[in-house]
Amino acid sequence: MKRYIAITVITLILCVSCKDKTNPIGTENPLENRLQSYLDECDKNGHSASIRVAQNGDILYIGGDGLRIKNENLPVTKETIFTIGSLTKQFTATAILKLREEGKLSVNDSISKFFEDVPKGQTKHYNSSITDTHIGNSGKSGLRSGLSSHPEGKFLSEVYHSPLDF
Incomplete structure (x- = not known):
């Protein structure tokens, strides 16, 4: 009986492994x-x-x-x-334009309108929150670079607690 079971198992394994892998x-x-x-x-x-x-x-x-x-x-x-490097600018610009078309975003809307924890920028010339104009005109959001390798939670914490870079 054991021999019969062993032969049956081996036969099944051989049949399954010989299955044609092409699409019907x-x-x-x-x-x-x-x-x-x-x-x-x-x-x-x-x-x-x-x-x-x-x-x-x-x-x-x-x-x-x-x-x-x-x-x-x-x-x-x-x-x-x-990583897609600078290609993110095209995706960001497209998203901004779509949101403007839909009336969900204005040229001077600060991103702090949508994300409460985003820091306010401080330079010697003006106090500023990041707007889609900053991103669209220069590709510079004011957020410091080099954080993309951090896990998401740490990334957001670092972004929200770093001074703006403009």
């Missing part, structure tokens, strides 16, 4: 195929990428390829987050 006809996802091809091309050229595509709150694709830290041979995973 009609279930291929063109978006997934295009994005995976793009990631493969990036990896082939020595670049790393992580992609997440969402629509209406539904995640349509998550993938990554290449190395997140090249000298340590650490691969990109679905959870890898890359």
Whole structure:
């Protein structure tokens, strides 16, 4: 009886491991195929990428390829987050313009109107709270840089208790 159970278990393991990994006809996802091809091309050229595509709150694709830290041979995973540097300015400007269009934000609204704990700026020329004009005109919010590696709670505490830098 033990022999029969062992043979059955081994047979099941072999059957499961031999399963065809291709998609059944009609279930291929063109978006997934295009994005995976793009990631493969990036990896082939020595670049790393992580992609997440969402629509209406539904995640349509998550993938990554290449190395997140090249000298340590650490691969990109679905959870890898890359810093995007100055690209945040375009996203911020777009969000500000959308909020202005919707009447939810005025040119001179201080961010302290929306976030109570944000510090007030003090320079020898004027007292100022950060406005979307500061951010939009110069890309400078007045908040000190170099805090992005802190955990969120510590980051906000540091931001809220640091003097403005303008």
